[in-house]
Amino acid sequence: MLRGTMRDRGLLFLYSLPLFFYGFTVLLPILGTLLLSFYRWDGISNREWIGLANWGRLLGDEHFFHALRISFAFTLAAWVIQTPLALGLGIYFARRGFFRQVAAFFAFLPLLFSSTAVGIIWLYILDPNLGILYYIPPLRSLNPLSESSALVTLALVTSWQFIPFHTLLYQAAYQGIPHELYEAAYLDGAGEWDAFWHITLPLLRPTIITSSFIIVVGSLTYFDLIWVMTQGGPGYATTNLPVYLYRLAFQSQNVGYGATVGAFLALLALGLSWLLIGRSGVLGRRWS
Amino acid sequence: MKEAVASATRILAPLFVLGWMAVSVFPIYYIAVTSLKTQADYLKPPPWGFPTRWTLENYSAVLESGFLHYFFNSVLVATTVAIASVALSLLAAYGVVRSPSGVFRVGLYLFALGFAVPAQATVIALYALVRSVGLYDTLGAIILPLTGFAMPVTVIVFSNFLREIPPALFEAMAIEGAGHWTILRHLVLPLSLRAILSMALFNFIGAWNALLFPLILTESPEVRVLPMAVWAFTGQFGINVPAVMAAVTLSALPLIIAYVFARREILNALRGGLV
Amino acid sequence: MRKYILLGATLLFGSSPLAQNFEVWAINNWVIDQFFPKFIQEWNQKNPNAQARLIQFENDLYKQRLFVALGAKSGPDVFYNWGGGVLESYVKAGAVEDLTTSIDSAWKNRFLDLMWRGVTFSGRLYGVPSTEVQPVVWFYNKAVFRRLNLQPPQTWSQLLAAVDRIKAAGITPIVVAGGSKWPLLMYQEYLADRIGGPEVFEGIVANRPGAWRHPAMLRSAELIVQLAAKSPFQPGWESAQYGTGAIRALFATGRAAMQLMGVWEFGALVSEHPDFVKSGDLGWFAFPRVEGGRGDPRNLAGNFTNYFSVSSFSRNKSASIRFLRELSFSDEYVRFLLRNGAIPPTRDVGNLIRQEGAYPDWQGFVYGLVEKAPYYVLSWDQAMPPQLAQPYLDNLQLLFLRRISAQEFVDRMQRLADGLRQ
Numbered sequence: 001m002l003r004g005t006m007r008d009r010g011l012l013f014l015y016s017l018p019l020f021f022y023g024f025t026v027l028l029p030i031l032g033t034l035l036l037s038f039y040r041w042d043g044i045s046n047r048e049w050i051g052l053a054n055w056g057r058l059l060g061d062e063h064f065f066h067a068l069r070i071s072f073a074f075t076l077a078a079w080v081i082q083t084p085l086a087l088g089l090g091i092y093f094a095r096r097g098f099f100r101q102v103a104a105f106f107a108f109l110p111l112l113f114s115s116t117a118v119g120i121i122w123l124y125i126l127d128p129n130l131g132i133l134y135y136i137p138p139l140r141s142l143n144p145l146s147e148s149s150a151l152v153t154l155a156l157v158t159s160w161q162f163i164p165f166h167t168l169l170y171q172a173a174y175q176g177i178p179h180e181l182y183e184a185a186y187l188d189g190a191g192e193w194d195a196f197w198h199i200t201l202p203l204l205r206p207t208i209i210t211s212s213f214i215i216v217v218g219s220l221t222y223f224d225l226i227w228v229m230t231q232g233g234p235g236y237a238t239t240n241l242p243v244y245l246y247r248l249a250f251q252s253q254n255v256g257y258g259a260t261v262g263a264f265l266a267l268l269a270l271g272l273s274w275l276l277i278g279r280s281g282v283l284g285r286r287w288s
Numbered sequence: 289m290k291e292a293v294a295s296a297t298r299i300l301a302p303l304f305v306l307g308w309m310a311v312s313v314f315p316i317y318y319i320a321v322t323s324l325k326t327q328a329d330y331l332k333p334p335p336w337g338f339p340t341r342w343t344l345e346n347y348s349a350v351l352e353s354g355f356l357h358y359f360f361n362s363v364l365v366a367t368t369v370a371i372a373s374v375a376l377s378l379l380a381a382y383g384v385v386r387s388p389s390g391v392f393r394v395g396l397y398l399f400a401l402g403f404a405v406p407a408q409a410t411v412i413a414l415y416a417l418v419r420s421v422g423l424y425d426t427l428g429a430i431i432l433p434l435t436g437f438a439m440p441v442t443v444i445v446f447s448n449f450l451r452e453i454p455p456a457l458f459e460a461m462a463i464e465g466a467g468h469w470t471i472l473r474h475l476v477l478p479l480s481l482r483a484i485l486s487m488a489l490f491n492f493i494g495a496w497n498a499l500l501f502p503l504i505l506t507e508s509p510e511v512r513v514l515p516m517a518v519w520a521f522t523g524q525f526g527i528n529v530p531a532v533m534a535a536v537t538l539s540a541l542p543l544i545i546a547y548v549f550a551r552r553e554i555l556n557a558l559r560g561g562l563v
Numbered sequence: 564m565r566k567y568i569l570l571g572a573t574l575l576f577g578s579s580p581l582a583q584n585f586e587v588w589a590i591n592n593w594v595i596d597q598f599f600p601k602f603i604q605e606w607n608q609k610n611p612n613a614q615a616r617l618i619q620f621e622n623d624l625y626k627q628r629l630f631v632a633l634g635a636k637s638g639p640d641v642f643y644n645w646g647g648g649v650l651e652s653y654v655k656a657g658a659v660e661d662l663t664t665s666i667d668s669a670w671k672n673r674f675l676d677l678m679w680r681g682v683t684f685s686g687r688l689y690g691v692p693s694t695e696v697q698p699v700v701w702f703y704n705k706a707v708f709r710r711l712n713l714q715p716p717q718t719w720s721q722l723l724a725a726v727d728r729i730k731a732a733g734i735t736p737i738v739v740a741g742g743s744k745w746p747l748l749m750y751q752e753y754l755a756d757r758i759g760g761p762e763v764f765e766g767i768v769a770n771r772p773g774a775w776r777h778p779a780m781l782r783s784a785e786l787i788v789q790l791a792a793k794s795p796f797q798p799g800w801e802s803a804q805y806g807t808g809a810i811r812a813l814f815a816t817g818r819a820a821m822q823l824m825g826v827w828e829f830g831a832l833v834s835e836h837p838d839f840v841k842s843g844d845l846g847w848f849a850f851p852r853v854e855g856g857r858g859d860p861r862n863l864a865g866n867f868t869n870y871f872s873v874s875s876f877s878r879n880k881s882a883s884i885r886f887l888r889e890l891s892f893s894d895e896y897v898r899f900l901l902r903n904g905a906i907p908p909t910r911d912v913g914n915l916i917r918q919e920g921a922y923p924d925w926q927g928f929v930y931g932l933v934e935k936a937p938y939y940v941l942s943w944d945q946a947m948p949p950q951l952a953q954p955y956l957d958n959l960q961l962l963f964l965r966r967i968s969a970q971e972f973v974d975r976m977q978r979l980a981d982g983l984r985q
Contacts, residue, residue, distance in 0.1 A: 010467060010468045010469075011383055011386055011387055011468055012383075012391070014379050014382065014383055014468055015379065015380060015382075015383030015384075015387075015391075015392060015395065017376065017379055018376035018377060018379050018380035018383075018439065018443075019380065019395050019398070021376055021435070021436065021439075022376075022380075022398070022399065022402070022436055022439050023398075024432075024436075025432045025433050025435065025436030025437075026402050026405070026410065026433070026436040026437060026439070027398070027402070028413075028417065029410035029411075029413040029414045029417060029433070030405060030409060030410050030413070031413075032410070032412075032413025032414075032416065032417060033409055033410055033412055033413040035413070036412060036413055036416070042652075042656075042950075043630060043631070043634040044630070044633055044634040044652075044653065044656040044658060045655075045656045085308075088301075088304075089305070089308065092301060092305055099302065099305075100305075103305050103306070103308075103309050105551070106309050106312055106313050107305075107308060107309060107312045108547070108555075109312060109313065109316050109544075109547075110312055110315075110316070112540050112543040112544050112547055113497075113536070113540045113543075114496070114497030114498075114499065114514070114515045114518070114539070114540070115497065115499065115515075116497075116499050116515040116518055116519050117515070117518055117536045117539065117540060120518065120519070120532065120536065121315050121318070121319055121533075121536065122315065123807075124529055125315060125318060127799065127809060128797075128798040128799040129797055129798060129799065129809065129813055129818070130335070130809050130812065130813070131335065132318075132335060132336065135334045135335065135336075141798075143798050143799050144799075145742075145799060145801075145802035146799070146801065146802075147801060147964060147966070150802065160311065160312070160315075164312075168555060191294060192294040192297075193293055193294050217403070217404045217406075220406070221406030221407070221408060223407075223408060223499075223500055224499045224500065224515075228519065229802075230742070230802055231742070233742055233744075233801065233802060233960065234741070234742065234801035234802055234960065234964060235801075235957070235960060235961050235964055235966055236957070241408075242406065242408040245408050245412075246408070247953070249412055250504075250627045250630065250631065251627065251949075251953050252949060252950055252953040252954065253630065253652075253949045253950060254950065255412060258412060259412045259413070262408055262409040262410070262411070262412055262413075263409065265405075265406055265408060265409045266405050266406070266409035266410070269404035269405045269406055269409070270401055270404065270405065272404050273400065273401050273403055273404040273405075274401070415631070419637075424637060425637065504631070508618060509618060519621075519624075520620065520621060520624070
């Protein structure tokens with residue numbers, strides 16, 4: 001392969017265009033947030049340099065640790081709900097059959113709506129007084145958005161929205177597994193369960209990793225639906241890190257401290273990125 | 289024992305899937321049916337029943353409140369983001385694949401790192417940045433960060449895709465004296481059309497449904513996009529649930545229509561290169 | 564097609580509005596929705612060089628948008644606000660125009676003296692009264708009360724007893740939008756005042772050391788716990804949002820008996836549930852007194868009124884001020900408010916109520932309250948600075964949820980207040 005070298009100006013120019021754009025719109029703001037975390041700012045008056053004071057405060061902030069716990073709890077719930085279901089559905093839809101195709105068609109619809117719309121719809125549906133629950137007497141006493149159940153409810157609604165996406169990933173991956181593998185296994189006397197456990201699952205491992213990564217990252221940073229449905233409430237029951245950030249910066253007028261939470265989120269995400277992308281080899285599996 | 293489990297699964301699976309279908313579809317049915325009711329009708333139980341009087345008044349109310357304008361804004365934003373992100377990412381991926389040397393590798397890692405960084409981590413600084421550049425409260429303020437954040441995934445997908453192109457093809461063109469531009473236009477573009485369309489579609493959908501950036505970086509109704517409009521509707525028409533449902537339907541309509549007619553393309557788009 | 568390209572380009576890269584036009588920002592409420600479009604249209608016809616434009620947001624969203632806009636120094640020209648500590652924080656940041664010299668005595672005398680209090684800081688005026696006088700009162704469903712043989716409670720224990728009776732009959736005693744949080748403070752602002760008088764909140768606003776530990780504060784928190792322990796609210800109250808109007812629907816359809824809310828709720832009921840209002844089943848009573856309390860039971864809490872202020876970043880201050888003056892002196896506006904059951908903050912309106920009021924019983928009731936009130940405390944979340952108001956609302960919700968005790972509530976708030984004093 002003719003290698004472009006550092007002296008290949010044309011290539012460098014072509015490459016620098018997207019890099020600069022990306023740097024300006026993504027990297028610069030990330031650095032900016034980090035910088036803001038060293039200031040005290042209420043959003044309207046002048047900024048005031050306070051060094052590491054915000055970070056010190058973060059370490060002792062019970063609300064922050066609570067938001068961190070909520071973030072992880074929500075992520076865990078989302079993963080536990082979505083992965084088995086998407087895996088099962090993906091395999092189911094991968095096979096031929098009229099019923100399966102029709103079901104696959106309809107099962108995809110939730111993904112077409114924005115998180116805002118999904119949140120609003122479910123808010124109406126789940127209203128204990130005027131929604132569906134009220135009109136089904138055995139379910140009337142349920143309060144989906146109570147302090148104890150709000151987080152699970154949100155995880156369920158989120159899953160409703162995104163399971164179609166992960167189903168798709170698993171479906172495509174499953175369809176890529178050569179038939180012969182299964183035929184050979186059945187010839188050897190293996191049952192369906194064995195086939196699943198020893199052929200399907202291992203071969204789907206990369207997809208599981210990719211899907212899980214997307215779920216984890218998406219859940220840690222999920223904002224839209226949570227804000228529309230509960231604004232982090234009741235109390236702080238559904239206040240994850242992004243919600244905490246928003247409340248700090250835009251409600252309490254504590255922009256500098258909000259930026260600190262934001263910078264923390266960025267660092268957390270970078271760490272996860274490094275862990276999963278570096279390990280899973282999505283980047284350079286077949287690097288020549 | 290294992291056979292029992294397998295047979296049980298075989299019987300229960302269709303039932304379960306049927307149940308899942310119902311769960312998936314019911315809210316959407318609910319939206320559709322409610323949007324065709326009058327407000328008085330909505331308060332009559334049961335909420336999932338058919339309207340006693342079918343009406344399109346909610347749709348006209350929504351359309352009359354400037355909905356078309358928000359729709360146009362969303363189209364503008366999503367299309368621009370789709371095109372820009374794909375174009376820029378293709379250039380970046382090309383650079384990465386054509387030259388594995390230092391600078392380019394570092395660049396690739398930078399793109400990859402942005403994969404997981406959340407929009408919220410940057411939104412405050414973006415707000416300050418956008419203000420100082422004078423772009424506050426314009427569609428440009430939304431388009432720029434949305435494009436930027438769409439790039440990591442797109443660059444990774446394109447890189448993986450371009451790596452599949454046999455190096456010999458590049459060499460052949462280079463020997464004939466073709467410059468990078470020519471190679472891009474005559475070799476890369478035609479070969480990666482599928483991936484390009486897929487990612488354009490993927491980023492279009494993402495930009496269409498984005499809320500956070502418009503929420504923070506814009507304010508006037510002129511530059512309002514659909515997710516904001518839908519939410520604003522709950523304030524304006526809050527108690528008028530049928531009207532809100534009409535707004536939701538209208539804002540999802542393009543995607544739904546696209547899905548019905550171009551299902552395969554959309555599915556390919558979402559599978560992208562992530563598998 | 565070209566039009567769209569041009570429009571697109573303008574939207575992408577910013578437009579440059581004519582320097583003379585100005586924007587009027589307000590929330591979504593029936594007064595603005597129904598009166599302003601026509602008023603602005605007429606203004607625009609008379610003032611082709613200074614066109615006004617109305618931009619509205621939902622209530623909770625509005626507060627954030629305003630904050631962001633003022634911080635961007637691209638703020639609106641004329642903006643709706645509630646006066647008090649929040650406006651004061653904007654004044655201190657230099658974002659609000661001092662209107663003292665522009666407001667002549669005729670303008671000042673147009674409104675009740677009390678109304679100017681919300682926008683007076685260090686003796687200067689930073690806004691103009693508008694919309695309606697907005698104390699908080701109890702609304703109740705007369706049909707439900709009749710059926711249960713209940714009278715409107717006059718003391719706190721009577722209120723609690725009524726809650727028990729109504730609950731036993733299978734009806735939701737009280738509806739509240741606990742998810743929005745600010746409806747919850749209406750309970751505390753009255754209780755604190757009824758128990759300890761105005762000095763309690765005055766201490767808090769002045770952030771005097773130990774203000775939150777005033778015995779009346781603690782007692783008010785205890786009474787809240789007492790009420791909450793009876794589960795008097797509708798299911799899901801802790802996530803219910805005021806903006807969706809679901810609360811109102813519950814109340815108007817008789818599934819709930821009482822609601823503590825600002826008088827603007829009356830106008831909303833008129834427009835959304837006119838049959839209910841016409842049926843005569845909508846009743847009201849003032850916040851009961853608390854036995855053993857030192858506060859005057861005639862004291863009121865709520866918003867004085869809403870105000871319009873002019874931002875310092877306005878590009879057409881003179882037109883903005885003229886606009887406000889014309890609004891203030893508009894008799895049509897006063898009549899519009901009266902016709903819809905609202906009470907304008909204007910002077911000498913008692914007679915007008917009898918002549919023009921569409922709901923003279925109701926309006927007479929509210930005006931009577933305002934006239935006779937020795938003291939009127941501004942809604943706490945508007946009077947306090949935002950850094951304190953937000954955490955206050957959060958902790959108050961936790962108190963109602965009984966996740967924290969009354970003592971802990973008081974301690975937390977004191978700690979927060981102390982933190983701000985530095």
